[in-house]
Amino acid sequence: MTTPHQATFFLELEASLADCPAGGLHMELRFREQPWWDSLAALTLLAVFDTTFGKPLPVEEFMKCETLADICRLA
Template sequence: MEQKFITLFKEAIDSENDQISMDTRFRELDEWDSLAALSIIAMLDEEYDIIIDGNKFQKLETLSEILNYISENK
């Protein structure tokens, strides 16, 4: 599940960065901007049927935290 999530994350932000892992602090990525944030929120809705509000999303820092949020809210 983790590898699939990393792949979906990279596709959503249009990244080919092979260094992205579950411990990556996604806001520190060169590709990260407000459009990337919206793309991730949309991907969570499409792929996982998870709606996350902006305030909750701002508190998440790593890919692992996003995946934990998915697991806790399915």
């Protein structure tokens, strides 16, 4: 079940990430394995998380995340 905040997070992230295919983001996506994932995508994800959920994503926890569901659990 995706919450409204999580849906907004996915939409904003998709709009902000270069080369991310439309509708390409979902909870179980292993984002680090995607061709569009790089250091700039990581900063973009941190920015969108902060904007959407109103708090920073702790970097140490973020480094352990494998899927977008892992990220959303830190919101």
